[in-house]
Amino acid sequence: MCRRAILAAANAAIISITCGLSPAPAADRKFTVALIPGLTTDTFYTTMRRGAQIAADALGVELVFQGAPDFNPVLQVPVLDAVIARKPDAILIAPTDVTQLVEPLRKADDTGIPVITVDTFIGTGMYQIGSGNADFPLSSIASDNVLGGRMAARALADAIGGEGAVFVANNKPGISTTDQREEGFKTELAAHYPKVVVLETQFNENDANKAASQLQGVLARHPELKGVFGGNHFSALGAANGVQQAGKSGAVKVVAFDAPSGVVDDIDRGLIDVAIAQHPAEIGYYGVMSAYAHLTGQSIPVSIGTGFTVINKSNVHDPSIAKYIYAD
């Protein structure tokens, strides 16, 4: 009972669902799928949850959403442990570290809970290949962030006419997704836009105020600056404000990664020129679908790539684009 009480505190939501159920699956039992985001306080993951919930409702699956407030393995692993202890039928997780989450997730696998990674991954992201210590997850459902970075590079290079100085405003190093975006961005420019000069990356630790100041610092040093790529929401928001404060709106192009609801206004007002939207709802939807398929005896693909949508002034109010704006 004591143990139950502790777990109840950690994960109250699951209790009412699994309490009293026998471990052996009944023929008509309701499946429980847990979705553990990289962090709970990011609109990307709340959007992913929305997609997952839509699939769960359609399939009659119970969806549990539990996570830590920061993108940090130290905070995520206890949440994962609490979820494993309640024995859901499947775990969808956005691992916060490629190596540190391997052993904690193996515990789930050892207990017989299938693991599917969403957005981020463990090991190399290549699963079920019979080699390496991190190939046990069934599937990786994610957008290819390197590709997203390449798309951002193309959008920015085209916006500045294929030449001039640009830089990357990024959160902080060591996060697989934002690192990959930066990598893709630089690779694409180096390969196809020889006249674009990429200046030193500026890390703002997700602080829009600092990102704005850094943009102005770079601009003061390099008045010839033509563009900036904001690798995540607050980087782009801050960089756009820095451009505005410097009176350079339009002259310095801003490409943003991710598309939370505010980006519509920012594009309308010309603060942000292009936004590269991921499809988090799609990731959540196919995560739950894949888990259900596996639980009902179907085979599932080891990797599902979700796409990107380029949003700019010309299409931001197009109804077919609106579904890619992140929202709960």
Added chain:
Amino acid sequence: MKQIITENIPTAPSKHVAPQADHADGTRTVMRYVADLRAWLFLAMLILGFEVWSRFSFGGTFVLNPFNLQSIAIFAVAPLLLAMGQTFVIIAGGIDLSAGFVMGLAAVVAAHVINWANPIMPMPMAVLTGTIAAVMLAGVPGMVNGLLVSRLKVPPFIGTLGMFGVARGVAFLLAGGTTVPVNNSFFAGLGNGRILSVPYIVILAAIFVLLMHYVLSYTRFGQHNYAIGASAQAARRAGININSHLLRLYILSGFCAGLAGVLYAARFSAGAAQAGEPLLLDCVAAVVIGGASLFGGSGTILGTVAGAFVIAVIQYGLVFTNVAPFWQFISVGVVIIISVLIDQTQRRMSGGRISE
């Protein structure tokens, strides 16, 4: 902004001698002047250093470039506003760890209220309503902090750490886990406009700083603050109502964070729960670099202003001089350590208490 501050330097220290130092002898008073000025000396050295650096490495000027000054001033506004309340709290021997997330909460509330008020009143009225609502609401966590610390005797570090979590959670709940866009051109103009090339938010911050300087240095509230920080026992025996003072103190800190949140929302046309998260340590650092002692009893608003600018100049200057990003952390860290070392040395030399 810089102009205003610079003119104030010479008059600054004499006005902020804590009450317990009133009977100090001449040497001690001189040492206090030096201590109070050291953040400004630090700032001057930094600016000079960056000036020399950029002239040699890049052939351009650092400090004479108005664009740089403007950028640094804008950058310093948010941490400075948080640091205003923090200066009061730290001088009284406390700390307010909730300030960063109270700022985020206020930014979210301002965004929501302005969006709600937009259709039913003229734009400036909507902004005023949102501002008042956000600042008042930011006073609530401040009040809880104050009650915890004063009536329930919870150590400030723990009580405000609790409110750090509460404010964070409430802010994210209100924001629905996302950023809340504001669509009000008057508000955006307030956040990004300027008069005679000085941004409005910098002017607002400067006025607020002068007000806080007045309150701390020339009012009974300010003097009580020093007295409580120097010795709560003595202050109580002198008849100061410590409980009510502490309550008002933490509410003040909440208001400062609230104002910072409103200005954030104005600037970015969005309220974000995590707006102030990275600023918490910067604001504490600004207060410490500015000469306040974490043991309470000393510190000045003008010192904190210098402290905030020291951090802003380092971070901006290293981008301007194109230094690899991680040096920023190291530099700010080193400056904090050096400032505390100077503070301790000065106390030892002046025969003051080193730890209490």
